[in-house]
Amino acid sequence: MEDRTRLRLGVAYDGAEFSGWALQPGLRTVASEVIRALEILFGEIADFTVAGRTDAGVHATGQIVHVDVSTEKWEALRDRLLWRLRGILPPDVRVTAAEAVDPSFNARFAAQWRRYRYRVADATWGVNPLRRLDTLAWPRPLDVERMHAACRRLLGEHDFVGFCKQREGATTIRELQQYDWARDEDGIAVATVRADAFCHSMVRSLVGAALAVGDGRRDEDWLASILMLGERANDVHVVGPHGLTLLEVSYSDDPGDWQSRVDLTRRVRTL
Incomplete structure (x- = not known):
């Protein structure tokens, strides 16, 4: 059997022209483009796993993937892999980093937390045309300080079913570690949201x-x-995907911690 090496890849993409991350027959997705590029260079790959599948239109600057590839081909390509991938991938997706890691690394289950940003413009004239693909235009003025104070009440471990689209067999219990609102130097209202994990449409x-x-x-x-609802809130509006960007996924710097984190993440969550 061919010797395999597990790689940790950093991936960035503009989600505007993708039908989300996950493979879907007949549709262009981020995963399909990255897998195609890797297979051109490595041939058969295995255990391609992402930290968090993003919906259609959602962007990322700090997505993480692990994948098992031929050790022989990795050794031959390691110093020029990013350059080779740059020449294969379309311009709206890039592999930004690649390193060999211990086989216990799991991009999805070893993650300690994920951090997202959401950008909203409430100026009367709308959104800067150069940022229209990553910023939501809101038709009414926003009190960002009021939003920030209200969102602090959601922090901690709760059942976020009121904010989630439920999936059969999946828990909606999450630990919301950060939910801040502030205006940036251009006056854009920016949300920063961090949690150990997110359920579908939660952010x-x-x-x-x-x-x-x-x-x-x-x-x-x-x-x-x-x-407190105990069910999906019908009066909560799910905003458009294009204002959302996955910024960062965090892992322990100690490979010895990865398996214990995997075990912790896989546990059945209760409050």
């Missing part, structure tokens, strides 16, 4: 709920009450 629902508070349609108590 976009959290943002949609905060915007309802920020433009005065809802109050802070309404936002906090969503945690």
